[in-house]
Amino acid sequence: MSRPRKARTLESLPAPVIYIPAGWTQHQSTPVEVAIEDFEIMRLTDGHNLNIEDAAKKVGVSRSTAGRMLERARRAIALGFEQRAPVYLDASEDLILTPPKHLESHNAEPSSQPHCGGLAIACEIPQSNSPVERIFGRAPAFAMIHPDGSLRAQIQNPGAKLKRDAAPAAVRLLKSQGVSRVVAGRFGPEAIKALAAEAIQPLVANGFSLKQAIELFNR
Numbered sequence: 020m021s022r023p024r025k026a027r028t029l030e031s032l033p034a035p036v037i038y039i040p041a042g043w044t045q046h047q048s049t050p051v052e053v054a055i056e057d058f059e060i061m062r063l064t065d066g067h068n069l070n071i072e073d074a075a076k077k078v079g080v081s082r083s084t085a086g087r088m089l090e091r092a093r094r095a096i097a098l099g100f101e102q103r104a105p106v107y108l109d110a111s112e113d114l115i116l117t118p119p120k121h122l123e124s125h126n127a128e129p130s131s132q133p134h135c136g137g138l139a140i141a142c143e144i145p146q147s148n149s150p151v152e153r154i155f156g157r158a159p160a161f162a163m164i165h166p167d168g169s170l171r172a173q174i175q176n177p178g179a180k181l182k183r184d185a186a187p188a189a190v191r192l193l194k195s196q197g198v199s200r201v202v203a204g205r206f207g208p209e210a211i212k213a214l215a216a217e218a219i220q221p222l223v224a225n226g227f228s229l230k231q232a233i234e235l236f237n238r
Contacts (some may be wrong), residue, residue: 020171022069022088024173026031027056027059027078027079027080027114027115027116027117028077028078028079028116028117029055029056029059029078029116029117031194033108034220034221034223035055035107035108035109035110035206035211035221035223036107036108036175036211037050037105037106037107037108037208037211037212037215038105038106038107039105040103040104040105042103043104044105047103047104048102048103048104048105049104050099050104050105050106050107050208051095051096051099051104051105051106051107052090052095052107052108052109052111052112052208053092053095053096053099053101053106053107053108053109054088054091054109054110054111054115055108055109055110055111055114055223056078056086056088056110056111057089057091057092057095057111058092058108059074059077059078060074060075060078060085060088060089060092061088061089061092061093063077063078064089070121071085071086071089072085074085074089074131076211078169079117101173105208106238107208107211108123109205109206109211109223110204110205110206110225111206112205113124114205114225114226115225115226116223116224116225116226116227117226118226118227118231118235119225134188137163137196137197137198137199137200137235138163138164138199138200138201138202138233138237139161139162139163139164139174139193139196139198139200139201139202140161140162140164140201140202140203140224140229140232140233140236141154141155141161141176141201141202141203141204142158142159142160142161142162142173142229143156143158143159143160144160144173145160145170145173145229147228147229147230148228148229148230149228149229150226150227150228150229151202151203151204151224151225151226151227151228151229151232152203152204152207153203153204153205153225154203154204155186155189155201155203155204155205155206155207155210155221156178156185156186156188156189156207156209156210157176157179157185158178158179158189158203159176159177159179160173160174160175160176160179161189161192161193161196161198161201162229163196163198164233164237166237168233168234168237173190174196176192177187177189177192178192186206186207186209186210187209187213190210190212190213190216190219193219194217194219196221199218199219199220200219200220200221200222200236201214201219201220201221201222202222202223202224202227202232202236203221203222203223203224203225204223204224204225204226205223205225206221206223222236224236
């Protein structure tokens with residue numbers, strides 16, 4: 020039986036990012052992943068001097084769970100430095116984020132505030148309550164969003180059916196559409212590097228509906 024996925028509450032949604040050591044090449048150590056929820060516990064305790072109980076309450080987990088999350092984050096970063104491996108920050112396999120309070124209603128209207136650059140959201144079908152797709156490179160399609168929050172187009176993802184190099188194919192599609200920011204539930208290190216090369220910002224919103232993602236990021 021698979022482990023149930025539990026929602027987490029984060030003060031902010033860190034964009035996926037990869038830190039590559041100077042001199043690293045593809046033939047060296049594989050990237051080390053730090054889950055954003057584990058990093059949040061480490062940020063609150065090590066970075067902002069909260070005790071583990073208070074950090075656990077903020078994220079919405081028990082003290083013992085927070086302790087394990089903190090241990091995982093510290094160990095991953097330590098091993099990454101020791102092995103001179105890239106360290107990348109991303110959503111874990113079982114993470115579901117809790118949307119901010121003002122986005123919890125599915126009846127909220129999309130924001131009309133203008134944004135900088137094109138916004139794309141990984142999805143299967145472009146309906147308000149459709150969930151944001153979990154895996155960037157394998158998403159069936161991308162919803163292209165107008166500055167007023169309306170749907171500009173739904174573009175099929177050529178990477179969805181590829182056996183390899185799915186993420187670069189998706190990135191090429193987004194670049195051709197003038198996208199500068201893309202929302203999905205999770206980005207692998209290959210996707211993060213390909214997006215960075217094209218100056219496209221990845222944004223995590225796992226557990227969000229399409230409408231909630233538009234409300235949060237289309238501003």
